[in-house]
Amino acid sequence: MIDPLPTPEEQEILDQVEQSLSRSLALRDWWQAVDEDDGYRDRFPLTTTFNRPDGSFGFFSEAVLPQEPDLIDSESSKGGEGQAEAQPPTRPVMGVVQEQFYDRPKIAAGRRPGEDTSEQRRQSALWMRDQIREFVLRYFMRVSDFSVPEVYARGQQGMLPWWLKPLAWGDQGESRSRGFGFEQIFFKTLDGDIGRFPESQRFAVVDLRDLRMRYAWVVLKVDIFGFQFQLAPFGLDQPHGILPVPESTYVVISPDFVIDQELSSPGELGRFGFGYGFLPSPKKKLFTYGPGRFDVGFQLFEFEARPDGEVLSRMAFVADRPEKILNLAADPVDLGVRAADAMSFGLASRFIRPFVDPENPRARPDEPRTPVGPVDAYVGMANLMTGGLAGRRLSITKKQLEIDFLVRQFLQNYNVVTGSLVTWRQIPDWLARDALPAWVESGISS
Numbered sequence: 001m002i003d004p005l006p007t008p009e010e011q012e013i014l015d016q017v018e019q020s021l022s023r024s025l026a027l028r029d030w031w032q033a034v035d036e037d038d039g040y041r042d043r044f045p046l047t048t049t050f051n052r053p054d055g056s057f058g059f060f061s062e063a064v065l066p067q068e069p070d071l072i073d074s075e076s077s078k079g080g081e082g083q084a085e086a087q088p089p090t091r092p093v094m095g096v097v098q099e100q101f102y103d104r105p106k107i108a109a110g111r112r113p114g115e116d117t118s119e120q121r122r123q124s125a126l127w128m129r130d131q132i133r134e135f136v137l138r139y140f141m142r143v144s145d146f147s148v149p150e151v152y153a154r155g156q157q158g159m160l161p162w163w164l165k166p167l168a169w170g171d172q173g174e175s176r177s178r179g180f181g182f183e184q185i186f187f188k189t190l191d192g193d194i195g196r197f198p199e200s201q202r203f204a205v206v207d208l209r210d211l212r213m214r215y216a217w218v219v220l221k222v223d224i225f226g227f228q229f230q231l232a233p234f235g236l237d238q239p240h241g242i243l244p245v246p247e248s249t250y251v252v253i254s255p256d257f258v259i260d261q262e263l264s265s266p267g268e269l270g271r272f273g274f275g276y277g278f279l280p281s282p283k284k285k286l287f288t289y290g291p292g293r294f295d296v297g298f299q300l301f302e303f304e305a306r307p308d309g310e311v312l313s314r315m316a317f318v319a320d321r322p323e324k325i326l327n328l329a330a331d332p333v334d335l336g337v338r339a340a341d342a343m344s345f346g347l348a349s350r351f352i353r354p355f356v357d358p359e360n361p362r363a364r365p366d367e368p369r370t371p372v373g374p375v376d377a378y379v380g381m382a383n384l385m386t387g388g389l390a391g392r393r394l395s396i397t398k399k400q401l402e403i404d405f406l407v408r409q410f411l412q413n414y415n416v417v418t419g420s421l422v423t424w425r426q427i428p429d430w431l432a433r434d435a436l437p438a439w440v441e442s443g444i445s446s
């Protein structure tokens with residue numbers, strides 16, 4: 001029995017853990033096969049780097065996922081005997097893959113690399129491997145969030161209401177956290193018992209190596225800092241707005257998402273990391289894209305230890321493509337399109353649809369249509385009024401919005417890894433647990 005009992009929102013989360021975990025792992029397996037063969041359908045660069053061996057790219061594709069049991073039952077009941085076996089469905093997906101240098105051991109003053117014997121270099125690399133393994137699998141999720149230094153010299157007016165803040169010159173001291181903040185909420189043991197982590201262990205995320213011995217899965221809540229959405233209908237060079245979006249979501253991690261491999265190949269000594277699947281949020285939110293609104297998706301963080309002591313990081317994020325961007329209960333633009341549809345017997349949206357849903361521009365009126373939100377309607381209207389020029393020359397397309405979101409996802413992953421590097425370098429020996437500061441073990445800064 002879970003103590004205290006789950007809230008209605010938490011119970012809705014728990015009810016979908018098993019299915020979401022299965023689908024996330026299936027999507028992960030699909031991506032790994034595509035990545036191994038470099039079989040990306042629509043691949044494009046996301047960022048450029050100078051003087052660093054980093055790389056990243058985004059992609060759009062169609063993922064082949066196992067059919068859901070309830071969907072199979074529904075389809076079989078329609079077809080009767082003799083019907084061909086249902087084919088696995090495909091889902092439009094998008095993703096980000098990024099690689100970046102993490103760290104390497106420094107050479108002490110007065111020494112030259114050639115003075116080390118091969119055995120000394122090997123022992124140094126093995127020590128580095130063991131250190132990164134301990135840090136990634138036990139402590140990384142505890143220390144993944146970080147903040148830039150906060151301004152102390154604030155204005156003397158105290159905290160202001162939101163409608164006066166744009167006029168104030170003094171700093172209001174808002175949090176400038178960046179990265180992900182994890183807290184563990186629920187678990188399922190290998191015996192099938194579901195429980196809640198005690199408050200004292202909420203931020204002390206379990207050692208991921210213990211998952212295989214103790215837990216079938218663990219549900220965590222993730223606060224994502226620094227996510228923003230730019231509203232720039234007239235271009236970024238003109239007045240535009242930046243809408244901060246407080247992000248939090250539930251994710252599930254299982255032993256199948258943990259990477260703990262000691263290797264002996266010429267180029268690698270080990271791979272260590274973790275991943276998790278996203279759980280759909282039961283709450284209706286303004287944005288229909290982002291953590292908590294994915295129908296299926298996963299995130300991976302992987303670290304590779306090399307024989308020269310160098311450590312590289314690789315991250316992957318893959319999720320289904322959103323049907324619309326904003327989700328407003330009373331959207332005047334959307335209502336206008338619906339009204340025009342009613343007056344034109346559905347012809348109005350048929351003109352807009354090729355720009356909003358280019359993958360299905362000739363959908364019949366009786367076919368299910370992609371919901372049209374305010375941003376999607378703006379994209380469609382802009383292209384309709386310019387004969388498609390807005391999309392061809394100004395990049396006013398839904399795809400461009402999705403690319404912008406992928407860039408933000410890239411930045412979130414980048415901030416998580418670079419922020420963790422500061423903590424990684426603070427500790428001289430991650431295996432000396434008795435010497436570690438209390439905030440590393442508890443996951444709570446004093």
